[in-house]
């Protein structure tokens with residue numbers, strides 16, 4: 001919320017990708033501070049229930065988008081147990097060209113709320129494995145980055161909030177100083193202990209180095225990570241990558 005509040009002001013339009021149960025934002029506060037909030041999820045029924053639970057009616061300012069598969073591949077990934085011969089190249093080319101359409105986009109602020117690892121989980125759950133799974137995961141991550149940036153208005157802000165590693169494989173995080181988790185994240189990433197496709201340092205590098213993305217992005221930085229209690233006995237080290245879109249190029253003089 002602190003990062004969202006920094007980016008939001010009167011008249012701002014907001015798009016929340018992976019809105020889900022609306023547990024990780026204070027939607028009432030965002031609605032007060034902005035002109036509109038568009039809620040996007042593959043599971044729109046869950047978002048609808050969350051709105052009811054929070055006592056927030058749908059309106060022109062609080063929009064629930066019809067279900068969207070933000071991965072773009074749920075229908076084409078080979079199901080576990082099915083043959084995979086030859087599908088990898090087709091998936092990579094599909095991901096390279098796929099764009100998610102969101103009504104009302106681009107918005108001033110777009111936030112991806114813990115949805116990246118869910119998108120990547122669909123690859124883990126598929127029949128793909130080994131190098132094929134790794135290549136498709138990275139292509140899916142890069143597609144999500146392109147969507148996030150493209151759904152954000154020039155001059156606006158995109159936030160990619162993603163979990164990076166679990167206390168299941170990094171139990172030392174439980175005892176770490178919660179105000180100084182970044183060095184732990186750096187060490188865990190350097191040791192290869194992170195969810196495939198979520199390396200935040202690599203994500204910033206992609207935003208800066210990819211020809212298409214760097215033309216749209218003015219800058220990106222990693223905000224201090226925090227621990228997200230996923231279940232009573234498991235926390236995920238989570239961080240946000242704050243992405244500033246370049247302002248629109250000025251038109252020719254009149």
Ligand SMILES: C[S@@+](CC[C@H](N)C(=O)[O-])C[C@H]1O[C@@H](n2cnc3c(N)ncnc32)[C@H](O)[C@@H]1O
Nearest residue numbers: 018019020021022023024042069070113114118
């Ligand atoms: C970990 S939850 C995010 C937490 C959520 N913001 C909350 O506060 O409850 C991830 C969300 O991503 C959604 N999701 C998973 N796969 C998706 C997909 N392929 N396309 C769009 N949303 C997806 C899930 O339905 C879920 O609501």
